[in-house]
Amino acid sequence: MQKQVQSFNVELLYVFLAVADAKSVNKASQDLLQTQPSISKKVRQLERYFGTELFIRSPRGMELTPAGRRLYPAARTQLASFNKLRERISRKPVNLGELNLGAIDSIATYAYPAFFARAFSVCKSVSISNKASDLIGPFNAGKLDIVLMDSVLSKHLIGQVSQIPLFEEPYSLVYAACNQAAGEVAACGQVTATDLRRLKLLMYPEFCPIHQSIIHVFDQFGEKRPCITQTDYSESTLVTVANSNYTTILPESLARVKVSQESSSLAQVRMESRFTRRVSLFSHNPAIAAQIKDLLQ
Missing domain, CATH: 3.40.190.10 (Periplasmic binding protein-like II)
Structure with missing residues (x-):
């Protein structure tokens, strides 16, 4: 592979380390919230910059070549130095x-x-x-x-x-006042992980912070995730909840505001302490x- 003059920025090193740690372009793209083609393009850009292959595909995933193994610790060191330099130069009163x-x-x-x-x-x-x-x-x-x-x-x-860290608050389940299944859960005083698997959940897409927090709890404790129907980012979510057997999950402060605005059609109940927003x-x-x-x- 012939070395070519290419532009370089520190993000390429971040991407390189993410792929090396995950041994997967797909996993690295999920971790960095970038598309797989974008990750692959940046890996190729870094390889062109150094004029050599940095990864090979193997049954175990993306493995570092000898050049990649030499670059890995150097990339860690360079990024640490860069961040320290940025901190030193930027240390001044906030404007x-x-x-x-x-x-x-x-x-x-x-x-x-x-x-x-x-x-x-x-x-x-x-x-x-x-x-x-x-x-x-x-x-x-x-x-x-x-x-x-x-x-x-x-x-x-x-x-x-x-x-x-700034603050913590509970999550609340929001449901239609006429939703009998949710009402029975609410009568117990709080919503558990088991309850969520029995209810119909309507939530924003997976990269919504609330969605991420909920599935993180299930994964953290090795429990089966509930079935979640995903909807686009829209105020229509609560309209759907108010007129169906769907429920949704909101931070308690936001749930309190939304339910108070529709007190005749919506209700809320706090979720168990594991489901805490941080x-x-x-x-x-x-x-x-x-x-x-x-x-x-």
Whole structure:
């Protein structure tokens, strides 16, 4: 393979390490929330840059070549040095006008409304979304300096990331007031994993933070996942729940607001303690993360 002059950026090293650790382009694409073609393209770009193959396919998956094995520890060292350099250069008082912020919609709206009301007028940019991929991709690419999102999503972040826990809250099951099966569950005072497998669940797609949190609990305890019907990001989800035997899951603060608006048709009940939402602040710069945390208080 002839060496060619190619552009290079540190993301290529992140991708290389992700594929090497997962031994799979498919698994790395899931971890990084990027498409498989995108991951494969970046691996080929890195191979062209170094002028040699870094992976070979084997029955055990993507295995490192001798060149790949030499690059692996060097890539770890280089990324650590790069992150330390970035932290050292960027260590200065936070100027909100220079920051690009991102947050899950319910966090910005219900947990820190005053902060984000100000952020919209003073920050360089503010991205609010229900879709985790709208925040994770730009954050991994360095286009967002700070993201506020569910802690369970940290597995999709690449590089050296500073994570500061912000708060926890229970999840609630939301159901139609006339839903007899859900009402019987609610009469017990809380919803268990076993209950969820017996109910009809309607939720946002798998990369929704709530969806991720729920399946994480089942996987963590080695329990069979419930059957979940996925729907697109839309307010119609609660309309469907109010007029059917479907149920859905929301953070308690959001559930309380939605149910109070439709108190004649919707009801809610808290889920067992295993199903707890944990929210964190993430940044590639620990100094900025700490200062934003202070501003949120």
